[in-house]
Amino acid sequence: MxxxxxxxxxxxxxxxxxxxxxxxxxxxxxxxxxxxxxxxxxxxxxxxxxxxxxxxxxxxxxxxxxxxxxxxxxAMAEEEKKKFASDLCELLSDKSRVVPGNFIYVTDIMFNPKIISRAGVILASFFQNKGVDYVVTVETKGVPLAYEVAKNLGVQLVTVRRDSKVTEGSTVNINYVSGSSGRIQQMSLSKKSLRPHSKCIFIDDFMKGGGTAKGITDLLNEFDSELIGIGILVDNKESTKKMVTEYVSVVEINSVDDFGTVEMKPSKFFE
Missing domain, CATH: 1.10.10.10 (Winged helix-like DNA-binding domain superfamily/Winged helix DNA-binding domain)
Structure with missing residues (x-):
């Protein structure tokens, strides 16, 4: 050459x-x-x-x-992080995104490479040098964000399923209580997915009651593994009684009224 x-x-x-x-x-x-x-x-x-x-x-x-x-x-400059969070708030505050039940439509955001790649850098920055072995998420909307975080941390992504599949081989299945609805739900993970005694972080698109994050903690215990951190893109602050307390987020939703007005702001980590 x-x-x-x-x-x-x-x-x-x-x-x-x-x-x-x-x-x-x-x-x-x-x-x-x-x-x-x-x-x-x-x-x-x-x-x-x-x-x-x-x-x-x-x-x-x-x-x-x-x-x-x-x-x-x-990495990303602090001012750039703040601008990203502010721009995301403006995008999600659009009244046209509010759907029946006062939920906010975020699917297009979660599959937008430009947005999710930058969000992945931001969330990954909270967990650098923490000795993370795996990034864990639950199918399906949180997968692109979790993938970007895993990529930036240089570790493998593990996706937990809502139900077991024959192609997954032997699995561990647990029941957990949904933090938003209070209903019993199930999550499943193949025994081949991760090594015992691993340090994991959980990444998801949205948190309301924290039931899924709590379920992930219980599921990882079955693998003799530890959940050392939680990263969320959108945190719903309307739900005051969360099942988990230690987590980081990018933006916070404070309220959505009956007229479709969304009150949200960058999370406290960018103040």
């Missing part, structure tokens, strides 16, 4: 890092790919690190040791 200019190497290194957040990549990988000495690659990485940090787009960490290298930690 012909020698590349520094500009070309910097572009290639940046692309590889951005596509593999939280993954340790050895200098040999870059050296072999770009046909350059490790010392040269190290100088290129300094440039990449300085630019990413200056623009608050993330950081590049050096991992020492034989299996070491560098890894990219995605």
């Amino acid at each position: 012909e020698k590349l200019s520094r500009n070309s190497r910097v572009v290639a290194i940046t692309k590889i890092l951005l596509e593999n957040p939280n993954k340790v990549i050895g200098l040999n990988t870059f050296s072999d790919l770009l046909n350059a000495a490790k010392s040269t690659i190290s100088e290129d990485i300094v440039i990449v690190r300085e630019v990413l940090e200056k623009l608050s787009m993330g950081s590049v960490e050096t991992i020492a040791g034989a299996a070491g290298g560098i890894k990219f930690i995605s």
